[in-house]
Amino acid sequence: MTKDHGKQIKDDAKYEALRRQGESKEKAARIANSTGASRRGGGASRLEKRTKSELLGEAKKIGITGTHKMNKSRLIDAIRNH
Incomplete structure (x- = not known):
């Protein structure tokens, strides 16, 4: 079960997974809060x-x-x- 990180983190599961992989809190939060964070593959342009x-x-x-x-x-x- 994922911990609730409050309103500042949009995707708690993704945040925790990134932290387990060794990413910094800042980078994990930025990725978990990015647009389309819950969609696979994202929509960012190259x-x-x-x-x-x-x-x-x-x-x-x-x-x-x-x-x-x-x-x-x-x-x-x-x-x-x-």
Whole structure:
């Protein structure tokens, strides 16, 4: 049985599974709260198909700094490895 993490976590089961796999609390919460978190496969577009300004917005949302100096491929790497 999954623990209820309150309103701040949308998908408690996914959050707990990610924590068991060793993900940080921040990353597990971000993934569990993402749009379509309860759907298999998600609906996010591939990062390569997004514009640089869209990638900058995503990087800002997840707390990556120094992004304006990065080119598109470095932004994609930073987002994927955050």
